[in-house]
Amino acid sequence: MKRWMQFLVLITSITSAGALLASGGMGDNGESGGSQMPPVTNAKWKAECSSCHMLYHPGLLPERSWNKVMSGLDNHFGENASLDAATRDEITKFLALNSADKQDNRRSSRINQSISANATPLRISETRYFLSKHDEVSASTFKRKSIGSASNCIACHKGAEKGNFSESQVRIPR
């Protein structure tokens, strides 16, 4: 083998090994196709959807659920959370674009698969995926003052707002 060919083979193998490592590493970085939801951002979503509750990642519900949430903001789980039309429409589009049925990370796919085609859940905590993942957490644990309810993901999943629900990072407060 000529010297330049040896060099070429070396370079190719280094780069492909690097690429392989990077793709393997993506699993927990939340890149496309990984196990965690990818980081997403929209200034209005962040500002408007986290004044009263933690910021829920769009990959937690399918598009039809987000559309239903966003068209009923005047009675949002018992509270008035109305927005001006322009802000509401921008956030709705952002949620739809990054919703569980548009994502290819494992967790979003599993949430989506656990919802029957004719259902449009508004609560993530009512999906079969959520229920099976939390079946060992008692109702009284969810009611702890430090947690509040099952809707407060961030109490135990500190990376929740970034879409990271990795089991290894769960810490249930007393």
Place this chain on the structure above:
Amino acid sequence: MRKSLILLGLLYSINGFAATPQELLKQYEVQAKQESPAFSGFSADRGASFFRTERMHSDGKKVSCSTCHTADPRNQGKTRANKVIEPMAPIVNQQRFTDAAKVEKWFGRNCKDVLERACTAQEKGDYIQYLVNVK
């Protein structure tokens, strides 16, 4: 230098929502006069009782502003979803009542949640007057 001053002025005027609590009170005063010819100014006392008075919501629960904001507006409050609400009183939170759109947004939502109707300009003015006066 001159150009940058003009630019600064332009930026300031574009940001039309920036306001002081006193400017907001003036705006609500104009509205209150339109809503009622008998308007005779805002009252911090009325605002204080408005802030604390519980009413029975149609869902069967007693509710007031202080349900979430606590009885002392210098304290942090908490939403039903366990999120901290920064204090309402400008003495401890200077961001309060400096953004007309934000103030209207929250009056719009919370009046409907607590009173199940929109607030009058009189009520909004009394409320701000009370909170501005908190020392």
